[in-house]
Amino acid sequence: MMTPRAVTVLLEDRLITFNRAVGLIRRRNLPVRSIAVGPTVTPGVSRLTIMIHSDEATAERAVQHLQKVVGVREAAAFPARDGVTRELALVKVRARGDRYAELLDVVQLYHASVVDDNPEAAIVELTGSEAFVLSCIRALERFEILEVARSGAVALEAGVGEAARVPANV
Amino acid sequence: MAEPLTGAQILCRALLDEGVDLLFGYPGGAIMPFYHALPEYPGLRHVLVRHEQAAAHAADGYARASGRPGVCVATSGPGATNLVTGIATAHMDNTPLVAITGQVPRAMIGRDAFQETDIIGITQPITKHSRLVEDVAELADAVHEVFAVAREGRPGPVVLDVPKDVQSQKHEYAGRPARGADDAREGLLGVPTPTAVVEAARLIARAERPLVMAGHGVILSGAYGELRELAERTGIPVISTLLGISGFPESHPLHLGMPGMHGEVHVNRAIQQADLIIGVGLRFDDRVTGNLAAFARGAKVIHIELDASEIGKNVPVAVGLVGDARAVLGLLLEAVPRRHCDDWRAEIESFVRPRVESFRGDLSPEGILEELEHETAGRCTVVSDVGQHQMWVAKLFRYQRPNTHITSGGLGTMGFAVPAAMGVALARPGEPVWAISGDGGFQMNMQEIATMVQEGIPVKMAIFNNGYLGMVRQWQQFFHGRRYSATPIWSPDYVRLAEAYGIAGYRVERADQVTGAVRAALAHDGPALVEFLIEQEANVFPMIPPGASLSEPIESEAVSV
Ligand SMILES: Cc1ncc(C[n+]2csc(CCOP(=O)(O)OP(=O)(O)O)c2C)c(N)n1
Numbered sequence: 001m002m003t004p005r006a007v008t009v010l011l012e013d014r015l016i017t018f019n020r021a022v023g024l025i026r027r028r029n030l031p032v033r034s035i036a037v038g039p040t041v042t043p044g045v046s047r048l049t050i051m052i053h054s055d056e057a058t059a060e061r062a063v064q065h066l067q068k069v070v071g072v073r074e075a076a077a078f079p080a081r082d083g084v085t086r087e088l089a090l091v092k093v094r095a096r097g098d099r100y101a102e103l104l105d106v107v108q109l110y111h112a113s114v115v116d117d118n119p120e121a122a123i124v125e126l127t128g129s130e131a132f133v134l135s136c137i138r139a140l141e142r143f144e145i146l147e148v149a150r151s152g153a154v155a156l157e158a159g160v161g162e163a164a165r166v167p168a169n170v
Numbered sequence: 171m172a173e174p175l176t177g178a179q180i181l182c183r184a185l186l187d188e189g190v191d192l193l194f195g196y197p198g199g200a201i202m203p204f205y206h207a208l209p210e211y212p213g214l215r216h217v218l219v220r221h222e223q224a225a226a227h228a229a230d231g232y233a234r235a236s237g238r239p240g241v242c243v244a245t246s247g248p249g250a251t252n253l254v255t256g257i258a259t260a261h262m263d264n265t266p267l268v269a270i271t272g273q274v275p276r277a278m279i280g281r282d283a284f285q286e287t288d289i290i291g292i293t294q295p296i297t298k299h300s301r302l303v304e305d306v307a308e309l310a311d312a313v314h315e316v317f318a319v320a321r322e323g324r325p326g327p328v329v330l331d332v333p334k335d336v337q338s339q340k341h342e343y344a345g346r347p348a349r350g351a352d353d354a355r356e357g358l359l360g361v362p363t364p365t366a367v368v369e370a371a372r373l374i375a376r377a378e379r380p381l382v383m384a385g386h387g388v389i390l391s392g393a394y395g396e397l398r399e400l401a402e403r404t405g406i407p408v409i410s411t412l413l414g415i416s417g418f419p420e421s422h423p424l425h426l427g428m429p430g431m432h433g434e435v436h437v438n439r440a441i442q443q444a445d446l447i448i449g450v451g452l453r454f455d456d457r458v459t460g461n462l463a464a465f466a467r468g469a470k471v472i473h474i475e476l477d478a479s480e481i482g483k484n485v486p487v488a489v490g491l492v493g494d495a496r497a498v499l500g501l502l503l504e505a506v507p508r509r510h511c512d513d514w515r516a517e518i519e520s521f522v523r524p525r526v527e528s529f530r531g532d533l534s535p536e537g538i539l540e541e542l543e544h545e546t547a548g549r550c551t552v553v554s555d556v557g558q559h560q561m562w563v564a565k566l567f568r569y570q571r572p573n574t575h576i577t578s579g580g581l582g583t584m585g586f587a588v589p590a591a592m593g594v595a596l597a598r599p600g601e602p603v604w605a606i607s608g609d610g611g612f613q614m615n616m617q618e619i620a621t622m623v624q625e626g627i628p629v630k631m632a633i634f635n636n637g638y639l640g641m642v643r644q645w646q647q648f649f650h651g652r653r654y655s656a657t658p659i660w661s662p663d664y665v666r667l668a669e670a671y672g673i674a675g676y677r678v679e680r681a682d683q684v685t686g687a688v689r690a691a692l693a694h695d696g697p698a699l700v701e702f703l704i705e706q707e708a709n710v711f712p713m714i715p716p717g718a719s720l721s722e723p724i725e726s727e728a729v730s731v
Contacts, residue, residue: 016290016300016302019291019294020294023294023295027295057482061479061482061483064477064478064479065479068298068323068477068479070298070299070319
């Protein structure tokens with residue numbers, strides 16, 4: 001069944017390893033929606049999260065290919081609905097004095113926060129599922145959006161999933 | 171503490187510790203410290219090629235023939251990029267190839283220095299692994315790591331990129347370290363679950379029209395005995411893919427032939443009628459399956475394959491058995507009951523048609539290959555190039571001994587045969603090695619005759635000269651209205667070319683000259699060349715048009731547009 005899935009990879013935090021893992025995704029022509037990478041609590045190990053829209057076989061094959069990359073420690077895939085997926089976005093909007101109160105209303109409605117309010121432009125930080133982040137950005141469009149930075153999604157499988165059983169999997 | 175060595179010396183020592191005794195290479199600025207150290211290690215024989223592409227192919231040929239990693243060496247920049255086609259060839263056919271390249275000094279990397287190329291980046295999609303050595307302290311480790319990766323599991327090419335200043339840096343060499351990182355990787359080598367083995371055995375016991383399809387994995391894992399035992403115990407006929415050829419003796423009554431685009435009609439028909447296909451060490455390449463949607467519709471597939479990501483990639487699989495072909499066949503043999511397939515074999519027999527490659531003229535590829543086989547008593551290794559002759563060599567020579575047919579299958583690299591045969595000849599001293607090429611492919615790497623002469627490598631070269639890039643011409647004939655665009659190809663006088671290089675050369679124009687020329691070439695001590703002037707517009711039949719199913723072969727000229 002075609003559905004959003006998360007492919008999570010623990011890998012050596014060297015650019016060449018990251019390059020190989022992402023290059024493989026490109027070469028195998030996977031339907032990628034977002035890619036995010038960041039450190040883990042284990043020194044020298046990064047976590048790469050690739051969101052794809054695919055059937056199960058495609059996701060499993062991606063995992064098998066990724067496991068073959070030298071420097072990849074673990075790879076796993078799960079349907080997004082079986083876990084928690086979060087994305088962070090920073091949205092810079094022009095917030096003139098006369099509409100500032102209106103902006104704060106929107107921010108509050110989406111449980112977001114204003115993290116910088118320079119007199120010319122405010123930066124709003126928001127976190128949530130991809131759909132949530134998109135709808136929030138849409139709500140902010142009534143103010144003039146100057147810049148958007150989205151992190152790409154990170155995801156964890158709920159419960160003690162396949163991945164969580166591996167001790168080093170942090 | 172041991173005396174410090176230069177990086178170049180460490181490299182040599184580490185190569186020796188990996189069991190390497192032969193390198194194919196070409197020097198240049200960024201690899202000079204290595205070449206400076208080389209004469210201190212007489213255990214490392216270096217063969218100076220005439221083009222780095224040939225170094226990669228020769229190392230590939232050596233690896234295929236010996237089962238040990240083949241090593242090639244080149245300088246940075248153009249030296250390294252000249253290796254690329256050879257690395258890609260090894261990648262597609264899973265050959266353990268170690269490519270060692272010089273790189274500009276570390277401080278210059280990333281500044282577009284003279285002869286700097288990012289060879290790691292360039293080869294990333296066509297290597298199993300690669301490493302830029304950033305400090306001499308990690309050099310020995312890097313050597314051992316890339317060899318382990320090249321060799322283990324599903325073999326493949328690796329690149330070791332060594333900056334010039336690292337080759338001159340000093341450090342101790344502690345010998346080959348105990349295995350670390352690669353032990354963990356071995357865990358990736360799966361074993362089939364017992365239930366899968368039982369299920370496979372059950373399918374094999376019950377099938378009415380089963381076939382074994384044997385691929386390169388049979389040769390890579392040396393599963394000859396196991397494959398034969400499985401066939402003999404069950405009576406299941408064996409098909410060999412292009413790279414599986416010589417994994418099963420062709421004189422065996424259960425040998426069927428080659429499937430796919432140029433496969434025999436009865437083989438493809440058997441596939442289409444089968445109710446069970448046992449694929450051993452292959453990837454169900456599109457050249458084998460034809461149109462996937464119409465491939466073996468009635469067959470369940472048991473897929474034995476080392477690389478789990480191959481199982482189910484191209485064809486749906488009923489039972490996947492992950493693991494080394496030899497080991498898995500061994501497990502399967504314990505579970506499979508004795509049976510026979512007499513009715514099915516008789517049915518396949520009824521599919522057999524007389525050979526359709528009705529060659530005109532009396533000097534036929536068939537006759538030439540028969541003579542080669544006869545004169546060597548089948549005791550030779552045949553290395554083919556790419557094109558029509560490759561298909562004839564695959565189908566018309568009867569391979570009896572394991573791993574005696576070597577060709578570039580996955581990438582289909584013209585120019586492979588001549589340099590690869592050098593590696594094969596060095597891996598199998600004392601055994602005749604024939605490089606068989608078309609007039610196109612031969613001219614892509616014929617400069618290597620000089621290497622053979624300088625190094626005394628006794629390759630016997632056969633050129634099937636039809637005056638065309640034959641396989642492309644054949645496609646033009648059938649699918650492009652006979653417009654022979656850019657396919658007629660001029661050749662030099664090969665006998666005089668041989669003379670210029672100081673090797674024996676013969677031209678064969680008639681069937682009655684074949685035996686004499688083949689005998690003379692074999693008797694000649696050293697490299698020799700035989701040019702066969704074959705029919706210009708001979709075709710390879712049958713042929714499945716691209717995109718068609720295995721049930722739709724073109725069997726003769728009459729069908730052409
Ligand atoms: C390096 C390379 N370039 C182009 C091709 C495409 N190609 C495949 S077969 C062929 C013709 C080969 O002609 P020749 O070497 O004369 O052999 P023949 O088919 O006549 O036996 C060509 C050009 C290729 N496989 N490899």
